[in-house]
Amino acid sequence: MKIFSWNVNGIRAAGRNGFGKWFEEAGADVVAIQESKATPEQLDDLLKNPKKYHSYWHSAEKAGYSGVAIYSKKEPLSLKTGIGVPAIDREGRVIVAEYPELVLINAYFPNSQRDHARLPYKLAFCAEMLKFCQSYVKKGKNIVLCGDYNIAHKEIDLKNPKSNRENAGFLPEERAWMDEFLSKGFVDTFRHFEPGPDHYSWWSYRPGVRAKNVGWRIDYHCVNEGFLDRVKASRILPHVMGSDHCPLEIQIKN
Numbered sequence: 062m063k064i065f066s067w068n069v070n071g072i073r074a075a076g077r078n079g080f081g082k083w084f085e086e087a088g089a090d091v092v093a094i095q096e097s098k099a100t101p102e103q104l105d106d107l108l109k110n111p112k113k114y115h116s117y118w119h120s121a122e123k124a125g126y127s128g129v130a131i132y133s134k135k136e137p138l139s140l141k142t143g144i145g146v147p148a149i150d151r152e153g154r155v156i157v158a159e160y161p162e163l164v165l166i167n168a169y170f171p172n173s174q175r176d177h178a179r180l181p182y183k184l185a186f187c188a189e190m191l192k193f194c195q196s197y198v199k200k201g202k203n204i205v206l207c208g209d210y211n212i213a214h215k216e217i218d219l220k221n222p223k224s225n226r227e228n229a230g231f232l233p234e235e236r237a238w239m240d241e242f243l244s245k246g247f248v249d250t251f252r253h254f255e256p257g258p259d260h261y262s263w264w265s266y267r268p269g270v271r272a273k274n275v276g277w278r279i280d281y282h283c284v285n286e287g288f289l290d291r292v293k294a295s296r297i298l299p300h301v302m303g304s305d306h307c308p309l310e311i312q313i314k315n
Contacts, residue, residue: 062162062315063088066207067308068095068169068263068280072130076108078303084111087308090134091158093167095209097128119143121153128153129167129208135160144193149186155193162313163288164197166190168208173229180234183211187238191245194285198246203288205313206247209263209280209306214239214249217258218278230279242283250282250295250311262297263306274299282311 065087069075072094084092100120101109110116114132119142121127131140137158143150158165168190173180190206197204212235216222225231243249251260261276270276282295293312301307 062090062160062313064091064093064165064205064207064282064311064313065089065308066093066095066167066280066282066311068209068304068306070096070304070306071098072104072108073099075303076105080303081107081111083301083303083308084132089132091165092132093156093165093207094130094132095128095167095169097130097153098125099128117142117156117158119153119156122151126152127169129156129169131156131158131165131167133158137165144189146189148182149189154186155190159202162291163203163205166194166197166204166206166208168206168210170209170211172211173232173235175229177229177232180229180232184234184238187235187242191238191242194242194247195245198285198287203291204285205288205311206283207281207309207311210239211279212236212239213277213279218261220259220261220275220277230277246286247283248286248289250284250289250292251278251297251309253289253292254295260297261299262309266305280306280309282309 101118116132118130139159141157144155154169156167171183173183213219213231261278262280264271264276291314293314296310299307
């Protein structure tokens, strides 16, 4: 089972920048996208309903903002939008597809903002996500929490940690939540396979930044510890263009 996750920073913009060609060539079982910035009604059929795939959308109440979606070859056993918290659900940040093998939780975590104005909201979201993931594991389910966490966990996860200590995405409170999340029985699958530096999933649009690989790793596939032995591979795909983020891939053994 090949699962891709990608913050497309606008599915319509990504569609103009090669998303369709990448999608066709990826051979995915599931593609989870974040920051769709659209409702299905605003999309052409190639983006709304790709051939051989089912598509599911959870859009924000605010037009052109946030939003998540899942493209799936197999119809899930169940599909859930939101987590039952109105302040979170109205922003279209979580969609959940349950399969026989796993529960896929596709999440777009809030950005704390440059002035940290949304840090309390971000931390509340994080706390709810931990409880949400734990609720499935307690039922005996295996979970994959994929998406844009908007958190660089360790210094190795961004190019310039010293100059970013007070910046959103690398704040002590955000990193502490990531510590807590992983201590509660979840695994950052990319770091399980790759301990080395210079692997990033987001780059500023400023000229030359991506070419020089001055980036942040803020997108993840995390699983519960009991499911780790089923994870065959977890990769970042920085060569794929079309957004300021790149896609991630996780492969699950049968």
